[in-house]
Amino acid sequence: MGCDNILSDTFIKIRDLHFSRGNREIFSGVSLDIPAGKITAIMGPSGTGKTTLLRMLGGQLQPSQGTVEVEGLDIASLNRKHLYKARRRMGMLFQSGALLTDLSVFENIAFPIREHYQFRESMIRDLVLLKLELVGLRGAHALMPAELSGGMQRRVSLARAIILDPVLMMYDEPFTGLDPVTLGTIVTLIKELNQSLGITSVLVSHDIHETFSIADYVCILSEGKVMAAGSPQELMESDSEFVQQFVQGKPDGPMPFHFPAESLSNDLLSSDFKAGQHLS
Amino acid sequence: MVSSRKTEITVGAFVLMALLAFIYLALNVSNLTGLSADKGYHVSASFDNIGGLSKRAKVTLSGVAVGRVTDIRYDKETFRAKVTMRINSDVNYLPTDTQASIYTSGLLGEQYISLEPGAEDDVLTESSQLDITQSAVVLEELIGQFMTNMATKKD
Amino acid sequence: MSAVINLLQVIGVFVINTVASFGRASIFLSQIILGFKDVILRPSLLIKELYSVGVLSLLIIVFSATFVGMVLSLLGYVTLVDFGAESSLGVLVALSLIRELGPVLSALLFSGRAGSALTAEIGLMKATEQLASMEMMAVDPIRRIIAPRFFAGLISLPLLTMLFMAIGIYSGYLVGSVWLGVDEGSFWSQMQSKVDFQGDVINGMIKSAVFGFVVTWIALYQGYNAYPTSEGVSRATTNSVVYSALAVLGLDFLLTALMFM
Numbered sequence: 001m002g003c004d005n006i007l008s009d010t011f012i013k014i015r016d017l018h019f020s021r022g023n024r025e026i027f028s029g030v031s032l033d034i035p036a037g038k039i040t041a042i043m044g045p046s047g048t049g050k051t052t053l054l055r056m057l058g059g060q061l062q063p064s065q066g067t068v069e070v071e072g073l074d075i076a077s078l079n080r081k082h083l084y085k086a087r088r089r090m091g092m093l094f095q096s097g098a099l100l101t102d103l104s105v106f107e108n109i110a111f112p113i114r115e116h117y118q119f120r121e122s123m124i125r126d127l128v129l130l131k132l133e134l135v136g137l138r139g140a141h142a143l144m145p146a147e148l149s150g151g152m153q154r155r156v157s158l159a160r161a162i163i164l165d166p167v168l169m170m171y172d173e174p175f176t177g178l179d180p181v182t183l184g185t186i187v188t189l190i191k192e193l194n195q196s197l198g199i200t201s202v203l204v205s206h207d208i209h210e211t212f213s214i215a216d217y218v219c220i221l222s223e224g225k226v227m228a229a230g231s232p233q234e235l236m237e238s239d240s241e242f243v244q245q246f247v248q249g250k251p252d253g254p255m256p257f258h259f260p261a262e263s264l265s266n267d268l269l270s271s272d273f274k275a276g277q278h279l280s
Numbered sequence: 281m282v283s284s285r286k287t288e289i290t291v292g293a294f295v296l297m298a299l300l301a302f303i304y305l306a307l308n309v310s311n312l313t314g315l316s317a318d319k320g321y322h323v324s325a326s327f328d329n330i331g332g333l334s335k336r337a338k339v340t341l342s343g344v345a346v347g348r349v350t351d352i353r354y355d356k357e358t359f360r361a362k363v364t365m366r367i368n369s370d371v372n373y374l375p376t377d378t379q380a381s382i383y384t385s386g387l388l389g390e391q392y393i394s395l396e397p398g399a400e401d402d403v404l405t406e407s408s409q410l411d412i413t414q415s416a417v418v419l420e421e422l423i424g425q426f427m428t429n430m431a432t433k434k435d
Numbered sequence: 436m437s438a439v440i441n442l443l444q445v446i447g448v449f450v451i452n453t454v455a456s457f458g459r460a461s462i463f464l465s466q467i468i469l470g471f472k473d474v475i476l477r478p479s480l481l482i483k484e485l486y487s488v489g490v491l492s493l494l495i496i497v498f499s500a501t502f503v504g505m506v507l508s509l510l511g512y513v514t515l516v517d518f519g520a521e522s523s524l525g526v527l528v529a530l531s532l533i534r535e536l537g538p539v540l541s542a543l544l545f546s547g548r549a550g551s552a553l554t555a556e557i558g559l560m561k562a563t564e565q566l567a568s569m570e571m572m573a574v575d576p577i578r579r580i581i582a583p584r585f586f587a588g589l590i591s592l593p594l595l596t597m598l599f600m601a602i603g604i605y606s607g608y609l610v611g612s613v614w615l616g617v618d619e620g621s622f623w624s625q626m627q628s629k630v631d632f633q634g635d636v637i638n639g640m641i642k643s644a645v646f647g648f649v650v651t652w653i654a655l656y657q658g659y660n661a662y663p664t665s666e667g668v669s670r671a672t673t674n675s676v677v678y679s680a681l682a683v684l685g686l687d688f689l690l691t692a693l694m695f696m
Contacts, residue, residue, distance in 0.1 A: 058571050080575075087573035098568035101560075112572045115579070160572075284479065287486045294490045298594035301601035308623070309529050309604055310630040338628060348628075390628075 011036035011071065011168065011200045012057065018065035019052065026052055027063070028224035034217075039194050039201040041215035043208075043246070048221045050204040051095075054170045057202065058090060059083045070168065088116065091161035091199075095173040097153035099145040099160070105132070106141040109160045116164070131159040135189065151182030158189060162199075169199045175207040187214055208247055212236070220246060320347060320369045321406040325380040326360040331391055331416025333382055338392040339365045346371045349393065365393060367404070375400040381414035391416060460656045463577075467655070470575075470582030480583040488584065488651075489591030492548045496595045497602055499544055500537075504603035507531055508610040512617065524617050525626035528607035533630065533639045534695060537600040539687050542646035545592050546679035550654035553584055554675035557658025558668035566659075581655050588651025589644070596643035600636075638694045645686060650679045 012034035019027040026049035034040045042050050055061040056068050059075045068075045073086055099108050109128045113119055119127075132138040135155040145153055154174065161169065174186050191214045194201045205211045211218065212232040219229040220243065228235060228243045235243055244250075261267065330352065339347035351364040367374070377398030384391050398412070474481050511527040557580070560566050566576040604626075611617045630636070654675045661671035 055567075060567060060570055084573045084575065087571060090571065092568065092571040094564045094568050096564050098564035100565055100569075101563070112574070115572070115574045157568075164572075284483070288482055290490050291482050291485045294485070294493065295594060298597045301597040304601045305533070305597065305604075305636050306632055309533070309601075309626055310632040310636050336628060336631070345624075390625075 009036045010034070013069040016066040017063050017068065019063050025224055030221070030226055032219060032226060034202060036200050037198045038216040039190065039203060039214055041203045041205060041211045041218045042221060043206055043211060043218055044221035046206065050221060051172055054092065054172055054202065054204055057170060058087060058092060088164060089166055090168045090170065091166035092170045093154065093158050093161050093172060093174055095176060097157040099153055099157055101145050105137065105143050105145065105156050108145065108156060109163055112160065112164050127163065131163055135159045136185065151178050154186065162193060167200060169193065169201045171201065171203040173205055174203065175205055175210045183210065190214060208249065320366045322350065322364055322366050323404050323408045323410055324362055324364045325410035325413050326355060326358055326362050327382065327413050327415045328360055329415040329418060330361045330363060331382055331418055333363065333391045333416065337390060339367065339395065340392055341371065341395050372403060374404045376402045376404055376408065377412060378404065378410060379412040379414065380410045382416035463656050463659065464652060466577045467582050467585045470578035473578045474582050474586050481587055484583045484587035485591060488549045488587045489594060492545055492591065492595055495544050495548050496541060496599050499540060500599040500602035501606045503536060503540060504528065504532065504606035505610045508607035512611055512615050521617050522621035522625055524611045525622035526629040528611065529604050529626045529630050530635065532600050532603040533635045537596050537603060538639050538642040538646060539683060541596040541599045541643065542592060542650055542683045543680055545595060546650045546654065546676055549588065550650050550679050551672050551676050553654040554658040554672045555668060557655060558661035558671045561659065561661060562663035562668055581659065585651050585655055589647050592647030592650065593640055593643045596640065600639065642687065642690050645690065646683050649682045649686060653679050653682060
């Protein structure tokens with residue numbers, strides 16, 4: 001099972017992915033196809049490893065079993081040189097923005113160009129200002145990241161992610177913690193980038209409304225497996241109890257509200273319970 | 281953020297200051313010049329006992345430092361200590377019968393060699409040998425002698 | 436019986452963890468050294484770090500050196516004057532500073548001033564995903580961020596130590612000769628005759644280079660492996676200073692035994 005669709009070429013192919021952190025198993029056999037030139041959303045409750053999946057696409061984490069192929073390249077098997085070459089074709093928008101705090105907005109966006117190419121200063125200026133114009137922050141080019149609001153930081157970060165014209169864009173929780181206006185801007189930007197430049201986009205989120213409004217395909221992960229996949233329309237109409245719970249945001253259902261624990265009466269009556277003791 | 285030009289200048293000044301400090305250490309504190317410029321000539325002298333004389337000890341002429349001890353070894357032919365010293369090349373007028381004595385500067389100070397010029401016309405050159413020497417005074421021997429003298433006087 | 440087995444397990448876990456972290460730190464170091472080429476090709480990165488690691492540590496080094504030299508001279512005088520040996524004051528001040536106090540105190544101050552700053556900076560860059568975002572921009576953070584800081588630390592500490600020694604000796608001279616009245620000539624001449632350039636000054640600098648290597652390595656490793664939370668960064672910073680101090684003092688004994696025996 002997976003987001004394997006009838007149409008368009010597959011850009012990312014994930015097969016039988018296993019990964020665990022400590023004793024906790026995060027993925028137990030995820031298989032998934034992500035089509036080229038579309039917006040694919042990976043959704044799921046918090047802690048299901050959505051961000052971990054993005055890290056694996058970028059080769060920052062290695063699966064313990066299974067393969068992740070991007071454009072036909074098995075990311076985990078690449079050596080350092082080829083991995084860095086593959087990464088030049090990827091852009092990633094981090095949840096926190098992840099701007100370099102000791103550089104100005106302009107220098108942050110120019111950073112990837114300066115690191116990889118020996119361009120003339122005037123050319124770098126043009127490229128940077130064009131991308132800043134795109135995210136509507138050309139006037140803020142001289143500010144330092146600390147002087148920007150969270151939403152502005154994320155827009156600068158987006159401009160930086162697309163400066164090298166990637167073929168794959170990954171968005172890690174792009175909608176979290178934004179005011180409605182910024183949220184609208186980000187949603188529009190993601191859609192525009194996908195449509196006008198044909199960038200394959202992978203979006204990780206748990207905001208149903210915004211995600212369903214722009215995603216071409218949605219894939220819901222839970223408990224280390226792909227629980228459901230399809231277009232937003234298909235998922236809305238799905239008769240699976242799980243999908244309905246997730247899409248409509250019901251507090252309890254197949255997806256448990258409680259973190260796994262002893263029964264409440266056991267914890268309350270037992271003398272072994274120690275507050276604040278870590279399970280790890 | 282500091283402009284890159286200002287950073288470069290400060291870093292340059294920092295490195296320069298540190299190098300000056302190093303030159304100061306080399307020349308003023310450890311007297312590197314005396315060590316590396318190994319000019320002068322070497323003479324040796326044999327002593328019955330050198331006491332606490334060490335390498336790099338001063339060699340003086342009427343209290344004026346004119347050289348340094350460069351080597352101390354035990355000569356198994358003569359059963360005496362052989363001390364080699366380097367004398368500055370401008371001190372080229374020492375007679376061959378110059379006497380070498382080991383003295384102590386102050387009660388607890390370092391030991392050094394004092395040279396007393398003789399009367400010969402020939403002068404010391406490279407690898408000359410000083411024949412007249414006076415060993416270091418060892419405090420225990422001195423006390424020992426003093427005690428024996430006291431004992432003999434009593435008899 | 437089970438207590439013994441538990442104890443064995445605790446020891447086993449400790450040994451395994453220690454060996455594993457040494458292994459990780461060594462791999463980390465080898466990656467840094469591979470980044471040497473990038474540092475040479477882009478000296479501007481190195482200069483920027485020399486500024487924040489070296490120049491910004493100057494104040495504390497100069498200040499401490501002045502007072503350490505003065506105190507050393509004062510205490511030395513009080514002791515030596517009882518034996519009428521105050522002419523050896525210069526030797527005492529210079530040898531203590533060059534062989535021992537200069538390298539060790541500079542390294543301890545350096546780990547407190549620059550080492551902790553490096554750990555906190557790298558740890559925060561990790562916590563705020565700056566390092567991860569660099570990786571995704573196909574820029575290796577070890578070569579771009581860690582390596583210049585490592586070589587800056589390696590260069591800075593010996594330079595700071597030279598200044599520490601020189602300033603300490605000069606302030607010792609000011610207290611000893613100018614204030615307490617030890618004869619200026621014997622202060623310097625005794626010092627010059629007893630301090631050996633190769634045996635003392637060069638060995639002191641070798642000590643300092645070893646300390647610079649170890650302190651910077653520990654600081655960067657702790658930052659790079661910090662748990663990416665505020666608590667994790669704070670613990671890494673503490674560890675960085677504590678481990679650096681222990682490593683400096685332990686290595687100092689080892690090096691002293693090798694050099695001055």
